[in-house]
Amino acid sequence: MKLFLIIFFVAATVALIIAGLYQTPTASADTVGITSGSSLLAPKPDTPDRALTLFLQDMQRRNWRKAFGDVAQANGVDEQAMMQEWSGSNGSLRTFSSLEGFQLWPLHESNDDAQIRAHMRWSTPVGPVEEVRDFGMQRDGNIWKVVFSKIEVPATPAQVVPVTYLRWDLVTGGESGSWGSRNVDAPRVRIISMNAVDSAEGTVIVGEVTNEDTVPAFVNVNATLSDEDGKVLDEESSFDRIAHILLPKEVSPYRIDFPGIPLADVKNVRMDVRPALVPASADPVIGVINQKIDKDAQGNSVLRGELLNQSGETVNIPHVIASFYDGNGRVIWVSDGYIDRALVPLGSEPFAVEIPRSLAAKVQSYHVVVNHYDLKNS
Amino acid sequence: MLALALACPTAAQEVTVPRSAVAGTDVTLSTTGSGKADFYLVGPGVASKSKVSLGEEIRVPGDQLRYAGKYLAIACSATCNSGEFFVTAAQPASLAFLVHPSRVPARQPDAVSGVVLLFDKFDNLVVASETINFQVKGANETLFSRAISTHDGEAWFRTSSGKTAGAVRLMAAVGDLSAQRALQQVASEPCHLRIKAQPTAKGIEVETEPVRDCAGNPISDGTIVTFTGTDPEGKISIDAPIKGDVARAHMKDAEPVVISAACGVAMSNELRIDLKR
């Protein structure tokens, strides 16, 4: 009995542990950003798929040395460059991002090389970001290695960029003073257009707001939907789909989503814009060049273009908000997207924002506004 | 206390009160009868009780009469008697001058308003009519100057904004008292936006001519001018702020390009540039 029990407990424990290795890992066991350590039982990279999986797992864990060991050395990428390219620089969105997961799609495979498309999902402070990247794979003896092609960033030559800062500061003064001596009006802002769109996810309110004053304004647009009986269905705000700080005469698109509320249920939309005086800076100036509507690989309409930083300071996280107009000049959609690389002085970065299929045919023109986050001025 | 007074039947002693008094000044009340009595004074912000001798004058110190309004004096011995009197505000000691707005575009009719409220040293509203001298002065002009009498303690004016951008001083004075406010008169909508372009080694340098409103006031720095270019590669747009009356943008373009600009409701001329020619 004793021996039987001992054998049973040992065998059952070993069997359960082995079974544990083959069970699907649970998402509820993984936190992001905490060092997880390496695996005691790592499979051998004997297929392109497995080799790329191991490489991406090492990159995910920021185990650079080990990941660099998975890379074919032929294309002259050093560990430092690989690390910098992967984890970003200049306080860009990528520097805040963690690779959360990935899916691999083999494109082709021969005896000595292979091509795999990785659909990577990054967790960032501004929401999840999807990235599609093709990796070349190379056989090295009986294992496979990743051909890591570095993304070429155009080097900006050293130069002197004149900086003439234009800034507004808010001076509130002291506590004392007679009645009415320090009254300052809130900036005058106006919603210049509003349109309710019925999308697959629910009602979407899109439009534009402008600052009609001579001082910068902080704006946020709120919308309240009510039904036929006047009952409030939902109240939402433009959140990050607006440029909150508007300089004089600046126009920003806005978009307010009401997921799960069909437009047919909505009888009334009440708009509310609340401006406030805030300190602001007129720099940097970011040009939007080469804008045109194009098709992506899946055949969806996208607005592509490039952002060009015309200032002498780095823009860490650029945010593109585009409004699309129909033939009557009415705003019919607003899309936005974050750029995961920083805009260095006089540098440029490409962007693309999607247009829904149902609206793509109606789009006649568009307007792009660039919002930004700067580490220095935050 | 009022109920107490009303409940008291008329008695031998009487309280004689002045018809009116001025806030902060002593008041003397006379009584008839004899013996001791309780004296109550009830008014805005005060309720006091003291012992008095009937037949003698009662002196109410000024610090008990600081607030304008109706006061009730009650004397009670075996029975109670009372009298009412009004305390009015003292001489104006301060004025509140409220001006709206704090920023105003030039040449706007009835865009500027101001209101004055007069108070004495105890912050009582002075309802007696006083004449307020209003003056609104721009950099080079007097926009408004008028003497206006207060009604129920306030006087107000409304006027148009001036032609010239800059600080505007608004003054209100009565006797030795005066208050001064400032508002910013700013340029109106841009007028006649014109742009010019210059090819450089790196592309095209586009800039506006000085941007002004229809009265010739320079548009405020920081105002956004949107430059738009169209070339075979696509559309170019740059939101550039005005700095020193002029907005500038740089377009990296070697292709033929059509450039225009807009600021508020103003549209610029259109430039066609072909660097290859």
Place this chain on the structure above:
Amino acid sequence: MQSETTIKPSNNYSRPIPLLAILLVALAVHGPLLMMQLPSGSFDTNFHIFFASHYVHHWFNPWNEKWFAGFSQTTYPPLTHQWIALFSNVVGLNMGYMLVQLIAVLLLPVGVYRFARIWVDETAASCAALGSVFLGALAFLVYQAGQLATVASAALYLNALPYFYEWMTSASKLSLAKGVAIGWAAAAAHHVTLIFGLVLFAGPVLWVACLDAHKERVSASIAGAIGRAIAFAVLIGAGVGIILLPYWVAIIQHPIHQIPIPHDSRANFLLKTTAGINYFIIPYGALILALPFILWRGASAQRLRPLLWGFWVTAIFGLGGTTPLPRWLLGRAFEILTFERFTFWATLLAMPIVGQFAAEWLRRYRTKAAVGLSIAAVGTLSLALAWLAINPYRPTGTLNVDPVDAFLNRDGHDAYRYLTLGFGNELSKVSTYTDASTVDGEYNSARLLPEMTHYGSAQLTNAKFYGSAGMDSLRSMLRHASRYGLKFIFVHDPYYEPLLTFAGWRKIETFDEGSITAWEKDDVPPAHRILSDAVPPAWQGLMWGTLPIGASALAIFLEVFFPNKRRVPVSIPVHPRKENQFVA
């Protein structure tokens, strides 16, 4: 039997260690650490203090407006928090917590001793009790995890089980009364321990009672033992049903439907080595070396087999996702539970056998064994304490949150709700000392706001650690800032600043040399009360304020006024061993 004849009773190493000496050792080891407030930096300490602070001000009103825009504290058994609240009137909240924790730590070796006496002789039981003072799992729970309620409840359960055994085997009514009262108090301290303790701890005790009855080592029959066990269970069940009635009502009214929240104790420790170190190596420490002996000895003696089964099942559960067994048996509950407590219970279940091992070694190797066992015990505790400083899970620790509280408590700022980002468990400390309320909170099971339950993340203050799920939850909450009056956000991690900037918050102040920044959104209206159907009625508040603390008072009363006669359940040599069986 051969070796037993060689044991000399007069040998110092064969005599039981007095319980008072064990308590003094526990006091000497853990007293200074607790008085230095070492658990202050643990994960859950601030959480327990926060709960206790509510009872200080609202003993009979469990509805707490300070977290989640309002939640009911009936979702967590209150005993330890109420005792902290009572002590805090004299020594303050922090020291009140340390005192209650110290009491739990002192109750543990007593419980282990009494529990071990069911299985082994007095010397072995005293060795087990002394060993429990140095358990890595205990240090882990007290100083790293801050799981006060788990420790207190386990200690109480261990103290209740010998009465359960006595009641089953000798039908002692006093044992029944004491066992039931202590069991109620244990349930009032921690609900999870109650549910699993019934199976993992009481199961082996019932089994061994039946064995003893079968072998006629006790006067009871098997049927009698089982019958009395059922009576005991009914009394416990009925009492716990009444004492924790507001808890059951709350959990039935709002079952936990939220998306599972990641926790590394559910990981496969072989694939995630840091989790393996944290949840296996550190809690077990030198006990890992004793595992073969536990298995060998547990399987050798028939009386120890129930204990071995209990230990094995609990230990397998403690391995989290390393094996599929917990998932198979627990189903969806696997995604809700955390598994470090199972390891703690496993070590407690192992202690009688380990005590047996220690006693035998001491008899045999005397000073050498004493030195070796001491090094192993102290090494285990030291390793767990050292791990506090070097483990990647350690809380951020010493963040000065006083300026945040000062900001919230001035100029009417408490009319709005607030949020902290990057504060970790310091959130509870902020909440304890301000009148303002937050939409966040540290107790996941009490969350009802859809912005939190619809995503697989825990606290918003730690949103980034839950990846996209966490950030989506945070975005959803920020999107509804006006709805909740969420105007102020305090940031201790620049990671969140881009989101706040793009979402329309502005930095308005910096505190503590820039380590904390305050952000404000201008257009947010003042907070108003969020209507909830989870507000407990007054009668529940009255029950909550009287019955749990009453259960502990009853247990104390019975222990003090009806002390045990020095009677032990059974004293049976359980180890027929041959000398060469465990000589290396």
